[in-house]
Amino acid sequence: MTCTTCPYCGVGCGVIATVGKAGEPSRLHIQGDPEHPANYGRLCVKGSALADTLGLEGRCLQPLLRDGEGRTLAASWDQALDRVATGMRRIIDQHGPEAVAFYVSGQLLTEDYYVVNKLVKGWLGTANIDTNSRLCMSSAVAGHKRAFGEDLVGGNYRDLEEADLVVLVGSNTAWCHPIVYQRLMQSRRERPEKRIVVVDPRRTATCEQADLHLSVKAGSDVWLFNGLLTYLEEHGVVDTEFVAKHTGGAAEALAAARASAGRLEVVAKACGVPVAMLQTFYAMFASTRKVVTVFSQGVNQSSSGTDKVNSIINCHLLTGRLGEPGMGPFSITGQPNAMGGREVGGLANTLAAHLELNDAQHRQLVQDFWQSPVIAREPGLKAVDLFEAAHDGRIKALWVMATNPVVSLPDADRVREALGRCELLVVSDLFADTDTAAAAQVVLPALGWGEKDGTVTNSERCLSRQKAFLPPPGAAKPDWWAVCEVARRLGFEGFDYQSPHQIFDEHARLSAWRNDQHGVQRAFHIGGLAGLDTDAYDRLRPCQWPVLRRGDSTARLFHDRRFFHADARARLVPTPPRAPANAPDDEFPLVLNTGRIRDQWHTMTRTGRASRLANHLPEPFVEMHPYEAMLCGVQDGTLVRVASRWGAMVARLRCTADQPRRTLFVPIHWNDLNASDARVGALVNPVVDPLSGEPEFKHTPALVSPFPVDWHAVVFSRSPLQFTKADAPAYWVRIQGDGFLRYELAGRGLIEDPQQWSRALLGVGQPSTWLDVHQDGTQDYCAAALDADCLLACVYLSPRADLPSRSWLGRLFEKQALSEADVVGLKLGRSVDPADDAGATVCSCFSVGRNTILDAIRDNGLTSVEEVGRCVRAGTNCGSCQPEIRALIANARLAENA
Template sequence: MIRTTCPYCGVGCGVLAKPRENGAGFEISGDPHHPANRGRLCSKGSALGETLDLDGRLLYPRIGESRVTWDQALDHVASGFRRIIDQHGADSVALYVSGQLLTEDYYVANKLMKGFIGTANIDTNSRLCMSSAVAGHKRAFGEDLVPICYDDLELADLVVLVGSNTAWCHPILFQRITAAKQRRPEMKIVVIDPRRTATCEFADLHLPIRAGTDVWLFNGLLAYLHQHGIVDTQFVEQHTVDASRALLVAENTAGDLRAVAKACRIDERQLAEFYGLFARTAKTITAFSQGVNQSSVGTDKVNAIINCHLLTGRIGKEGAGPFSVTGQPNAMGGREVGGLANMLAAHMELGNAHHQRIVQDFWHSPTIADKPGLKAVDLFEAIHEGKVKAVWIMATNPLVSLPDADRVKQALQRCELVVVSDCVEKTDTNACAHVLLPAAGWGEKDGTVTNSDRHISRQRAFMPLSGEARPDWWIISEVARRMGFAQGFDFSSPHEVFDEHARLSAAGNDDSRAFHIGGLTGLDRAAYDEISPVQWPLPTKGHAGTARLMEDGRFFHPDRKARMVPTTPRMPVNSTDQEFPLVLNTGRIRDQWHTMTRTGKSPRLSTHIAEPYVDMHAQDALLTGAKEGELVRVSTRWGSLIAKLKVSGEMPRGMTFVPIHWSDAFASDARVGALVNPIVDPISGEPELKHTPARVTPFVVSWQGFILSRESLPQLDVTWWTAAQGAQFHRYEIAGRRVYGDWSRWARHLFDAKQPHADWLEYSDPNAGIYRAVLLIDDRISACVFLSPRQDLPSRTWLAGLFAKERISGRDRAGLLAGQPADASADTGPIVCSCFGVGRNAICNSIAQHKLTTPQQVGEKLRAGTNCGSCVAEIKVLIAEAAGG
């Protein structure tokens, strides 16, 4: 059994990987001794064992379409970068890296670019999720610091969740919060979010503020606290600067409760309730995530939140403080090594000559970057303009994740040299690469990661490297050596990289920087392998780590005082547009991760939401002329996509929501990044991913349907499609405008119905436009297709159950042709609990039959909601609906 860490969100859960007794794969479970999760895993983490196969892996180096040796590939990359640098200068090349990298990988990449090539043109996809938090921390604290630990979430008397669907996006943290509330019912949870998400089902108060008005809200809170004397005067006078300026701006812009309520479009009484609750609760955590960060005013949102904690002295204390909830597993580790284009390693500053000397002397490097490099959006624009002529992309898929993604595609198509290191062979980005380098995947990678509360944990390998895959640190070091930098990259193992990283954190660190892991220097391989999760700073050997920062009231500006930053409210750039009257918001769903290269392999993770959708308010949907479940086109000034219309009841008027996960590998036309406004926060460079002017119009088709097939199918000749992995089958949702004259011929050709021992069942009603067909081989279902001009299609859950059967009965055959099960109980309904495969119908029937009134009772009967808890909010809604609520 190997202890490692989860490769998904920034919670940083500990994982146990144990080989199965039959030798087929690994059993994955939560590590009960890891301080982040204490044995629990979310639906994604629980399904990790289903994602370890080699299907779709990039296993060998390639130049163009040709497989090559590692020496050929590395020489090609090194000589290409060297030639372009010699001709056009160091700023003509760039790296674009990822929070999926381990700290050791990140460190070596940063060292190569900033200390040896001599440019800061290295940025990361973490720019897209937490750089506004970094900028806000640095403005307020003098350094990028998260002051609290996860235990504080359980010690707080008030937890305010801002712009975070924590129940879905950070389920383990949310479980810890809700478990604390069960133990202490007097604890309060407030959710501030334009959407009524699953998180709101557990809240004592939900403030559905108008998107983009967070600064008004928190400036109003700051003014309210001051007006009512809720000020830690001693703390403010001794430990902060600029309180009077911040208060003056807050009073002038948001000093009137009614005006704030109007600006935020919320009920004045609810606003007063929140302000009063915050004012009288000393132990308050304000946890914020992408709804705050991903904005052209994101940094000001962060500082408006921090100001309220500084004014009340609620920082550096148990159960109190601002808390940035990180999106990726090693976004924090990337920040430690200077992975962003405006940072140096070990939390040192690019613009600080003293820091430059420390880093250059430590690295013995020929040069050092002395000015910020290009941030993500600007970087790809520079590639488009031909200013950056070579780019190396690692462990990320910017053609899906970046805003204005079609322009990013054009940029890479124009670029002289595009290198991609990845563990996946076919991605939207890889299609533009000149060189593909096979990187180690999760389970093969060995190194460290740092989670959202500063815990450094080991991510240990428990499988051998696949094919010719290699660790990222090794790949980067080999290219560096071939570029003539052998002296700085003579690493033979990740523990050597980590030791150098730890020693750099201590270099010139006279307590002027909080980031300090000098206590982990000098570890041999065995000691490195045995590292237990520990929170930095830990400056000396034997140090137990630091749970909370700034407990002594000292910050990391030169005068050791925090800054209360004046924040003037303003709406996001391009927030209104008559031609595009709606606001497009993007984000994650419960069971998928990023662009689904890993989670898309798991059948259970595709059962809850299997296809892209656009969620709208019922009245806005009515105005489009489309009905729920029908296809619509979402358009902006930058692009468009096709998805099914959903009316969940979560959305306010004027807003739409589209998930970020679907790429060209999983849908014909659903890359939401292609629609997103490329405007960025002027301080952090983080894109405006939550507020793009949009419109929604019907996308009319003649028919729709779906295919389930044990074998993957070639690209379908239909107008619209999506693909998902089912248990023992592939699922394709399809729709079209072209009506085939002979559906039977089309289907027989698609499924190769002439196979030996094949039995072909079909039903056709040409007048109604209905067609159903099933291919059985040796009485076992092999494939099926159901088409209709209406949405009256059979239950996919029922059919999935038939694929699990070794033989199809006569009753099953009749049901297949009828399009419904002969036994209604066979249809358990759309999946609610992915962990245990429990469907909506099963839950509703159990609620009615046993008169269940709580999610806990449902869990006792069906197990639903008893693992990761992500579905408990949905179960609560079903209970309320059954009770007529």
């Protein structure tokens, strides 16, 4: 039994992993750690399914080198590392260290992050290292630093439970941070007087239990909170003593707010919400002392993201509502170690230990501690600029670690072009077939979750251990080890670590180094954890920094009214609102917003391998208001093309009134390995916040048009389909099943011989039984291949999209032998027994389908989520499916009363 930490979102849940005697992932049992302060035993569906993602299929198990003709060759670590070091040395000698860059990830452990940052800034002497955390949290970082003098989240998750009002801004918490949401909902059940406000253009699952949903226009957050700031002043809700003694800039911030948002009518028009609703929110905030404002990507991912962050913080500073239980601004991070990366200087404009790269005293402090030959003197290139520099030839060597920028970055097709122009591209990853690794000259096999060892820091400053409980597969190695080996080959000393605990010790000592001297006092301090031996490091339990002495854990900052500017005061920052950089026009009249869905993570390289995570929303989709769809000439359930000035994609349309008029929503997850053309990053405009460098993922002008096809097909197969880009259908999606793969296909042109086409597509050789069914008078066709009574593959083809139930077909593949009724059902395209069809997945934790839930509601007269849970288990684990269950209950009631 191993206590470790989940590798997904920034909640940082504790996990207990128990491995069977054979030490195989297939015999792994995962459960929540009841002692971990982030989750107290709860796990969301992604965390619960971790064991399903740990198989070695598709893993990169040894270094790979690509020659000049594009051939991939297996290599030894020595060969691969020599090529990396030789290539870097040549490029540095010819072009200087600024021609080398690293792009890393919040998926790295703190120890990995620390070592690569040390190499780049202290030995190569450049700051050209940035992280995919730039894409999600850098606006929060910049806002924190402007307000507090340091990148600080002062509160903790308990504050959300203790608050009387929780405001969720730009955060679909129910889906993106399910465990925090469940803690919030539990506190609401215990204290029904607690109120929740959601600020989000979309009506998401998070809105379902809210007292108030402000469906603001995309990009209008600064108007909203400037309006709140002026309302608070006008109604005397100001902590005058706190403002006078502990802050600066209040007069300037209030003047800027009054200039833009002095009247409710002006704010209401700018935000697109009724005046009465605005007054209700402002009055709730003004009358409630214990308020927590939670904000996430909907705030950060904006060309004005930093100002949005500060407009929120201003309201808490004006009222003195921070530093005490149940109050304060709270930035909730997207990745498991986004905060740990920030602690060690993972961003291009920072140094380790929360020190500033543009401060000469800070640079000297770090160089003295490291005893490094040089120190980077200027901020490096932030993520979008870094890849633009690769595109124009300024960056010639690039090392990408644990991230997939060809999918995740804006203007992603240009990113792909940039990678192709690098003289040396190194990718460290679990898989060699990612969109990014496909372009690399060197692919290094990394360790994944369950194999690597180190620490992570979650959204509430809680430092936790992530431990290895599986052996390293093949030749895979830790990322810190690979970096150290390259450093040695470059002739650098100071990289002779033998274990991650040695790196952690150095990191802890640096955090305490001269931390109270010469005006460089800083909150980040884990000096109490310095000097741990291997056993103590292994036993380390979760704790929140600062940790000045061993055994400390700091639940909350700012209670002493001390901040981290030189005068120990916080700052209210003027935030004059500005419109998004790219406005819709006649050519691209809609606003594209991107984000996550419930059961997938980032670019699906990991979660896409778990069958129970695939069935809730299995295809790439675009959400659109029905009226807008009518204007665009597209229909619900059909394929559509979504385009912007930067790129295009194809997805299935989902019409919903939950999506505001004139807007679109597309998930970020699909890539070129599991869909034909669904990388939404290719559409996103590359405009960034001028302070944080964070891209504008929430506001890209776009267009939707029909994507006509002549036929549709669904294919189930125990083996992958083999088609090249040249002979692939116009649209395809690959979906992982339990022991099989499912493909959704659509194409153009007539298939003249469906039997020949299906046999060539399935490639099953000579099965013992081949079933062919042509529907008389139609172009409908189905075929199935069986080995004895075991189903190997099947295909259903039709000019219509209404193909057989996928949940029913999937269950046939779970059977060792088909019954006669099953074979009859295959020929009919439907189950002989309707009870066999569970319907589309609603609860992924327990694989409970829509039909199963509806049958239980009707047959048993169920009227609550709790009753459904007791009957069929749905909604009883992470709870993120509860909003859908409530909707099904409501729909069943409507049907009864119709």
